[in-house]
Amino acid sequence: AQKVTQAQTEISVVEKEDVTLDCVYETRDTTYYLFWYKQPPSGELVFLIRRNSFDEQNEISGRYSWNFQKSTSSFNFTITASQVVDSAVYFCAYAGGTSYGKLTFGQGTILTVHP
Amino acid sequence: EADIYQTPRYLVIGTGKKITLECSQTMGHDKMYWYQQDPGMELHLIHYSYGVNSTEKGDLSSESTVSRIRTEHFPLTLESARPSHTSQYLCASSDRIRTGNTGELFFGEGSRLTVL
Numbered sequence: 001a002q003k004v005t006q007a008q009t010e011i012s013v014v015e016k017e018d019v020t021l022d023c024v025y026e027t028r029d030t031t032y033y034l035f036w037y038k039q040p041p042s043g044e045l046v047f048l049i050r051r052n053s054f055d056e057q058n059e060i061s062g063r064y065s066w067n068f069q070k071s072t073s074s075f076n077f078t079i080t081a082s083q084v085v086d087s088a089v090y091f092c093a094y095a096g097g098t099s100y101g102k103l104t105f106g107q108g109t110i111l112t113v114h115p
Numbered sequence: 116e117a118d119i120y121q122t123p124r125y126l127v128i129g130t131g132k133k134i135t136l137e138c139s140q141t142m143g144h145d146k147m148y149w150y151q152q153d154p155g156m157e158l159h160l161i162h163y164s165y166g167v168n169s170t171e172k173g174d175l176s177s178e179s180t181v182s183r184i185r186t187e188h189f190p191l192t193l194e195s196a197r198p199s200h201t202s203q204y205l206c207a208s209s210d211r212i213r214t215g216n217t218g219e220l221f222f223g224e225g226s227r228l229t230v231l
Contacts, residue, residue, distance in 0.1 A: 035219070043124075043225040045158075045205065050219055089156060101146050101209045101220060102163060102173065108156040 002027045004094045006106035013082050014114050021077045021109050023092030029053070031097030034068065034075045039089040039108070051075065053097075082113045118142050121206050121223035128196055129231050136191045136226045138206030145210065147189040148220065151175060152203040164189055196230045203227045 003026040013019045025034065036048040049059060051068050059066050063080045079086055092106040119140040128134060140147065149162040150173075160173030164183040178200070179193050189208075193200055204227075207220040 037222075043203070043205075043227075045207075045220070045222040047219055047221070091158065101148070102160055103158075103220065104174075105150075105158040108158075110156075 002029070002032075002094050002096060002104050004092055004104055004106035006090075006092055006109050008109045009107070010110045010112070012112045012114065015084060016081050017113075018078060018080050019082050019111065019113075021079075021090050021092075021111070023075045023077065023106055025073050025075065025092075025094050027073075027094065027096070029096045033095045033097075035093040035095070035103065036066065036075075036077050037091045037093060037105075039091065041088070045091065048077075079111075082111075084113050084115055087111055087113045119206060119208055119221050119223045121204075121226050123226055124224060125227050125229075127229045127231065130195075130197055132196050132230075134193050134196055134228070136204055136206075136228070138189045138191070138223060139187050140189075140208045140221070141187060142208065142210065142221070143186065144208035144221070145186065146208060147183065148207040148209075149173070149179075149181060149189070149191050150205045150207065151177065152205055152225070154202075158205065162191065196228070198230045201228060201230050 005024050032053045034051045037045040039045050065078045067076045089108045091108045093103040122137045145166050147164045150158045151161050152158045159175035161177040162181040164170045203225045205225045206223040209220050
């Protein structure tokens with residue numbers, strides 16, 4: 001069975017610091033998708049990024065960047081120059097190639113950015 | 116911005132009551148899901164539907180039931196609520212045509228249920 005582990009339960013940083021959220025996964029699937037979602041205090045999960053298993057190219061979107069490494073089964077998320085508005089719970093998630101949208105989530109990381 | 120709505124946002128009820136959590140989406144998505152989020156934050160899939168009259172149980176066993184009579188509507192019902200049902204319930208949808216099987220889900224804001 002697939003498993004997603006986010007080792008950091010809580011991270012606290014001061015504004016403008018860089019922060020990396022770790023995510024490792026276990027699977028026997030050859031085709032799969034990895035995701036990051038953000039859950040602000042309002043409660044809904046907001047989609048941030050999707051990577052598929054055959055595309056290890058790292059991605060940058062503004063202050064966000066993602067490092068996907070199949071060799072270590074990791075999909076880490078870095079926020080550069082963090083801001084108070086980045087405070088939220090962040091979830092890493094996995095979907096197998098034939099899962100038809102059913103996600104397995106990690107435990108979540110609570111990020112608090114202090115002014 | 117996703118157009119998926121859940122009501123009620125907050126509900127406090129007594130043990131033994133029947134409750135229905137509503138979920139509606141206006142995007143015409145064929146797939147819909149219910150996730151349960153416990154106080155420790157983990158999310159677990161409890162129900163999903165791939166279309167009208169299609170419902171399946173998810174990875175986490177749940178005493179709740181769902182129905183999918185209309186594409187846009189996916190309500191969740193608990194016949195007799197208990198304190199162990201206290202949780203946040205998140206509804207989501209996805210579009211097979213646009214996102215295929217990749218799992219990009221659009222989530223509602225959740226229904227936080229407290230059973231006394």
